[in-house]
Amino acid sequence: TQLLEQSPQFLSIQEGENLTVYCNSSSVFSSLQWYRQEPGEGPVLLVTVVTGGEVKKLKRLTFQFGDARKDSSLHITAAQPGDTGLYLCAGNWENYGGSQGNLIFGKGTKLSVKP
Amino acid sequence: EAGVAQSPRYKIIEKRQSVAFWCNPISGHATLYWYQQILGQGPKLLIQFQNNGVVDDSQLPKDRFSAERLKGVDSTLKIQPAKLEDSAVYLCASSLVGGGKRFFGPGTRLTVL
Numbered sequence: 072t073q074l075l076e077q078s079p080q081f082l083s084i085q086e087g088e089n090l091t092v093y094c095n096s097s098s099v100f101s102s103l104q105w106y107r108q109e110p111g112e113g114p115v116l117l118v119t120v121v122t123g124g125e126v127k128k129l130k131r132l133t134f135q136f137g138d139a140r141k142d143s144s145l146h147i148t149a150a151q152p153g154d155t156g157l158y159l160c161a162g163n164w165e166n167y168g169g170s171q172g173n174l175i176f177g178k179g180t181k182l183s184v185k186p
Numbered sequence: 187e188a189g190v191a192q193s194p195r196y197k198i199i200e201k202r203q204s205v206a207f208w209c210n211p212i213s214g215h216a217t218l219y220w221y222q223q224i225l226g227q228g229p230k231l232l233i234q235f236q237n238n239g240v241v242d243d244s245q246l247p248k249d250r251f252s253a254e255r256l257k258g259v260d261s262t263l264k265i266q267p268a269k270l271e272d273s274a275v276y277l278c279a280s281s282l283v284g285g286g287k288r289f290f291g292p293g294t295r296l297t298v299l
Contacts, residue, residue, distance in 0.1 A: 113277050113290025114229065159228050173242060176228025
């Protein structure tokens with residue numbers, strides 16, 4: 072059972088376009104993180120959201136956390152080739168029995184931005 | 187500040203052979219994690235250490251996988267014997283405290299033939 076669903080799985084766009092990727096769960100998150108992973112590298116943390124309805128911005132990236140804390144989205148404005156990578160969301164759940172450190176990762180959205 | 191170091195970066199072995207991976211976390215980070223990332227999947231936690239003690243190894247296949255962090259700094263992850271389905275990238279991460287911001291290493295890509 073996949074606790075955390077990400078969509079779309081793949082996304083290929085032209086430079087300058089906008090895009091949104093999604094992360095959903097049937098359970099309420101305690102907190103949610105977004106990472107970007109480039110080929111041959113480990114994931115790098117972009118943002119952590121904790122409060123329902125929270126919006127965070129990181130340059131051209133906008134992160135939203137759903138009011139019910141079951142979903143999140145990442146919006147990129149005017150995408151650039153340097154945005155290419157695998158975008159992973161990872162969450163902790165209120166009722167999950169794992170350890171404090173056990174973030175559950177989604178399968179990711181593989182983004183390709185062409186010049 | 188130096189990041190998380192891992193070696194080797196790549197390893198190819200045949201099934202039933204043994205393999206070991208090494209990780210050196212960021213200096214001062216008490217918590218160390220080993221993740222397995224199969225192609226097309228997100229990372230899955232195998233084991234979490236707090237200093238030299240195991241916090242969570244519930245998803246570690248203990249019949250073939252072992253890990254240690256003897257002096258609370260470096261760590262090794264071993265697979266013995268390897269199976270085809272162990273082909274994956276093995277990521278090491280560290281954080282100052284358990285559940286804190288994780289810093290990932292570049293990973294070791296293992297191919298089992």
